[in-house]
Amino acid sequence: MNQTFINVFQVTATDTDYGKNGKVTYSIREQNVPFVINSTSGVITTSEKIDREKLTGSKISINVIGEDGGGLQGTCPLLIQIEDINDNAPVFGPLNAFKVLKTASVGTIVDTVGATDADISSNGQIVYSLVSNPGNYFIIDVNGKYTGTIRVNQTLPQNLNVGIY
Numbered sequence: 100m101n102q103t104f105i106n107v108f109q110v111t112a113t114d115t116d117y118g119k120n121g122k123v124t125y126s127i128r129e130q131n132v133p134f135v136i137n138s139t140s141g142v143i144t145t146s147e148k149i150d151r152e153k154l155t156g157s158k159i160s161i162n163v164i165g166e167d168g169g170g171l172q173g174t175c176p177l178l179i180q181i182e183d184i185n186d187n188a189p190v191f192g193p194l195n196a197f198k199v200l201k202t203a204s205v206g207t208i209v210d211t212v213g214a215t216d217a218d219i220s221s222n223g224q225i226v227y228s229l230v231s232n233p234g235n236y237f238i239i240d241v242n243g244k245y246t247g248t249i250r251v252n253q254t255l256p257q258n259l260n261v262g263i264y
């Protein structure tokens with residue numbers, strides 16, 4: 100998704116003087132912010148891609164200056180909320196084979212897998228599922244909980260001597 104040059108906001112300042120003393124030009128006080136302002140219209144746009152995950156916090160504070168032709172200034176503080184986009188996939192930690200007793204009863208927790216996602220809210224919520232589950236002996240995340248918990252789903256075959264993956 101291209102986030103560059105999105106119109107964010109328009110500020111308007113009024114000046115009751117006549118002529119150049121009443122003509123307002125706009126600027127942003129901060130140097131290192133990903134926004135620019137049109138000096139005549141007051142329209143603020145993004146000047147570069149903004150990655151929420153690279154920010155400390157999800158808000159950026161700027162101060163817009165309106166200056167008239169005579170050098171008088173007014174300042175307008177703005178707090179800009181940066182929304183999240185789903186630009187990170189879940190990442191699993193190292194996965195190991197698990198061992199389970201053949202006598203384990205249904206519902207026994209055999210392992211918990213864990214992945215992380217740098218996004219927030221629903222963009223960072225991870226739903227786990229078993230891709231391969233021969234015999235349906237195991238189940239992950241019962242009761243709609245997104246914990247990565249793997250349980251025994253039915254009585255394990257007593258003649259089984261090899262692992263289930």
Ligand SMILES: [Ca+2]
Nearest residue numbers: 183184186218
């Ligand atoms: Ca994101």
Ligand SMILES: [Ca+2]
Nearest residue numbers: 187216218222
């Ligand atoms: Ca994500």
